[in-house]
Amino acid sequence: MSTVEELKLRVRELENELIKCKQKSYEDTDHQACPRPKIDQMSAEVVDSNPYSRLMALKRMGIVEDYEKIRSYTVAVVGVGGVGSVTAEMLTRCGIGKLLLFDYDKVELANMNRLFFQPHQAGFSKVKAAEHTLRNINPDVIFEIHNYNITTMDNFTHFMDRISHGGIEEGKPVDLVLSCVDNFEARMAINTACNELGQTWMESGVSENAVSGHIQLIIPGETACFACAPPLIVAANIDEKTLKRDGVCAASLPTTMGVIAGVLVQNVLKFLLGFGTVSHYLGYNAMQDFFPTMSMKPNPQCSDAYCGRQQQEYQKKEAQRPKEDVDVSEVKEEVVHEDNDWGIELVSEVTEEELELASGPVPVLPEGIALAYTIPTQSGDSASSAATVGETDCSLEELMAQMKKI
């Protein structure tokens, strides 16, 4: 039997071991949970410990006038998948003021072929897992997450409310909404909300075959909304017949999704911080490394009533503006294009006449961009009878079903 002395020694040993173990456990957790203290003010100081030095250098380089302004902006990211998660990470690393994240999905191992999520997060909700990682990366950003599907009635109402009141100053609207969703309904929900609220947003998408994608800027009343024109797709230049769609998953690549997230957030930075040319539409065809750009005016016969109202308001504002008082955004674009003698011939605009014709024949688009389907006429004809199909042999029903799967 053990003596008291032996037992006392054993107790001391165990106590020491336990302290060590707890300390280690604490350090491990601490390591993850509190990686760096918050930083009150962005500094341009060139030291290894300054996470903002390389961003603040954009001022010295003459690219951005007031980089710190990024902290005053709120961006909502809808869809935290292959594009949305990387989008959120880029904005977080750039030091955005506030991020709202919307998604209802869980992380799966099947998502591991895209950037951002890691296998140990499988099973967690995407917004929760993303917030955890992003907060570790930059604790200066304010995060607000919503783990729901925005397309159901109640959630849609809440979504509208957060878009219009969830700004960095509670009660003010967000500055930009980014659509990083993978289906037609969610895009239409965002479009409906933004048309009603007059909220500027950017749409993004990647094709089912993983080798093309696009981004699009939508300013209600000023540029075509998602309901104004059939969704544009970058012509894949691939035999569509090789695509079989029954009961299979879409392909995806971290490369294509990374490029789309990159050009999307670049466009966001240009839009918010006022540098370069903000693209209205930029496509990416990975097979040929082809990047078409274009602009599109809104359709006066758009099926979304709020889009029509926004168009009227925009036209009223335009008409009231004195002729010599040129739009600020136009001035900016002109300044940027001043030295641009590269003849980017792919940039073109679809005229209103062309868009009015869209209910019948396919509008004239820059080469390399195609329509997923054409708009049904507004005259009460059934959608299927009025629609003509551009470049494929599929029926409108098939194409709509395909769109919904995107």
Place this chain on the structure above:
Amino acid sequence: MSTVEELKLRVRELENELIKCKQKSYEDTDHQACPRPKIDQMSAEVVDSNPYSRLMALKRMGIVEDYEKIRSYTVAVVGVGGVGSVTAEMLTRCGIGKLLLFDYDKVELANMNRLFFQPHQAGFSKVKAAEHTLRNINPDVIFEIHNYNITTMDNFTHFMDRISHGGIEEGKPVDLVLSCVDNFEARMAINTACNELGQTWMESGVSENAVSGHIQLIIPGETACFACAPPLIVAANIDEKTLKRDGVCAASLPTTMGVIAGVLVQNVLKFLLGFGTVSHYLGYNAMQDFFPTMSMKPNPQCSDAYCGRQQQEYQKKEAQRPKEDVDVSEVKEEVVHEDNDWGIELVSEVTEEELELASGPVPVLPEGIALAYTIPTQSGDSASSAATVGETDCSLEELMAQMKKI
């Protein structure tokens, strides 16, 4: 004084607590260290638990013929910074066979404005931190890391040895070398090694003002090497005088670096798996969303003797080839271009005549691409007297100094 019974109870309590603590600590570590078991064979099965389903779907979509082949390839990534780390992550998520990582830097908080590294990794060597994260993401990939500067004599010899023997089957060369470095010396070291070994490689770069970048494919003897022609830069279209360079850091953005890593790895996938058109040179101008492409033949007067030998061997092979036996790579490109009626007008080739002239006037380049400086003549003139400078007012010395900083 404690009784024996009391002490025994305390020992049991402590033992239990210690077991619990160790278990927790083990689980925490385990979580990080072994997130998913290895997978012997890539499967196309569409289940949430299959990390390869979305990649294997590329076969069904008609994009890639044999995706599993990716496991047989080895890629060396030199420089694990803003571009290299994302490049390595994309390749890891795509299931590349083996990755060799070379870097001698440590992670700093000042790197947090780019993707991949996290604040808790500050202070760790980039290659070690990267390997830890990447192994968690995909334990099927074989990693080999080298924490050294490839430009010193001993390390360069070792680097050459690993490039020529570090393939997935030890003793065989790697399949591709990717330059993701941020300085001129390291690029020249990679160029020298690859010319001597006849090793195909891809170069990448991002400008100091963070808003442009490029990738370039170099096949020794067949396309221009890094010493054949002055490094190409995407014309920034920005007043260079606003750039002040004394004692300041370069700007960088996660967007630009993410796009460059994305198009680089996309080019790697196209090259290794044989789909689409492999770009010889692709530029990215973020200010205008402009993406120029071009091709460049090697310079017969290249200062690198091994480049000259590779050119002779390539020409010998070309001459020996029966006229009707068309190069496989050419066939592929023709097939891809067959339906390409987009008129990508920016694609052009610099002829040998033009390159021969490069020692004097600036060669004709597609609009939007400029030379960092011109090649000094081979006639023994001093570099500075022979060089002419393209679009800036800087002297060659200034430009060389700038190049070294890139």
